[in-house]
Amino acid sequence: MGKRIGLEASLAVSEAVKMARADAVAAYPITPQTHIVEELSQMVADGDLDADFMVVESEHTAMSACCGASAVGARTFTATGGPGLALMHEMLYIASGLRLPIVMAIVNRAYSSPISIWGDHSDVMAQRDAGWIQFFAETGQEVFDLTIQAFKIAEDKRVLLPAAVNLDGFTLSHVIEPFDMPDQEEIDAFLPAYEPQVILDPDKPVTMGAVGFPEIYTEIKKQQNEALLGAYEVILEVWEGFEKAFGRAYHPVESYRTDDAEILISIAGSTACTARVAVDNMRDQGKKVGLVRTRLWRPYPFEETRAAVKGAKAVAVMDRCLSFGGPGGPICSELRSALYPLPEKPVVNSYIVGLGGRDITLQDFYTVVEDAERVLSEGPPDEYQYKMIGVRE
C-alpha cells in the first residue's frame, strides 16, 4: 500500500503525471500554475520521469506541441491557467476535434483587466464549449486522483477526448495537504499504457486535421458530441474501478447534508471546504441547509444534478465567474436549464462571489442563504438575474 505524506497540491499534480508515466509534456509557465511544470521539468532533468519536456514560447504553442505529441501516440500532459488558457483557445478545439486524449491541469486564475494573478473560474468558463471533459477538484487528494483518472478516461477507446482538471489558483494549488500517495505498482495496475487507435507514422501515413467541407463538417461534429456524451458512462465506470482499487468514491455531483435540506448551496472547487463549515454552523442554528458541489462539468451530469436538488425549495448557486449582462453565473445558468423541463423545481438564485481571488468567507454563505430565504418568502426582486456578493456600495 501507499504512504501518507504532506505535499503541495501543485506538486501532487506533477507526481500524478510522473506516476502516470507521461511520455510528453509541453508547457509555458504562468502564475499560479508554474510549480506544476517547474517540478515536471525537474523530474525529467533528474531522470525520474522518462518524458520529452518541450520548452515552448507560448501557451498556443504548448497546446500545439501537445497535439503533435498526442497524435504520434504519446501520453501527453500540460498545465496552464488564466490568460495562458485564453492563449490556448484555438488549439483547445483542435485537440478535441482531432480526438487527442491530452490531459491538462487548469490552475484557475482571473482574466485581466485589471491584471489579476488570483483565482476565479472566468478562465475555464470561457473555454467551456471547447469539447473537453472537465472536472473541478475540491482538495489536493482529488487533484491527484482526477489527474490519474483523467488519463484513463480520455484514452479509453470509447472516448478519445482531451480532459481538464480544474484546481483553484493559490487557495488549492499552493496549499500543502496530507495525501494518501499510492505505490507505483498500484497506479500501473489501474492505468495501463496508452494504446492509440490511429497515429501519425511515416511507415503508415495518414492525414489528421484536413479540410472538412460543409458536406461533412456537421457529421464530424456529431461524432465528437456523441463521444463526449458517451464519456459519461466511461467516467462512472472508471470511478467505480478507482474506488475498488483505492477506496475513494467519486461522483459527478457531491452532496453534503442535503437529505432534508430546504436551501442548497451550489458551488464548484475548493470553496466547498468553507461551504461545509458554513452548512454545519447553519445546521447548528436549526436551518435546513445543504451543499451540492459540481465535480463533473463536461459532459454535464443532468440526472445527478436533478436528483441532488430534488426536494429543495431553493438553490443558491455561487459562481466564481461573472457572465457580463447574461442570465447568471455559468453554473447557475446551466442548473436552471437542467431543471427547466421538470414540473416541480426549486427557485434557483445566482450569486457571484470570489472574483479575482477575493476571499469567500463564512459570512458570504450566510448572506446568500438569507437572501434565498427572503426570495422564498417575498419572491425574487425584479432588478437582477444575478447578484454580486460582497461588493462595497
Added chain:
Amino acid sequence: MADEMPTWREYPMAAIILEPGSTAKYKTGDWRSRRPVLDSSKCLKSKCARCWIYCPDAARRVDEDGYFEVDLSHCKGCGICARECPPGAITMVEEGE
C-alpha cells in the same frame, strides 16, 4: 446527393484520412480562370525545370518528350510557372479564349 453520402457513424474518427495521396482523386482545376500555355520551342526542359519546382500544387509533370506539361485537373492558374520561366516559354491565357 445528401442521401448517398456517409452518415456520421461511417466517417473515420475526426475525419482522419487513412489513404495517402487521396487528394489526387479530387479534381480542383475548375477553380482556375487562366491557364498556362507552353511554347515548346522556347522550353529548356530538364536543364531548367523551374515550373516543376515552383508549382505549389504539384500540377506539372514530364511528358514523353521531356517537356513539362500541366495537369489541368489540378492547376489553379496562379501563374507562378509563367512568372518564373527564364526563357518566357509560358503564357497565361484566359479560360474560354
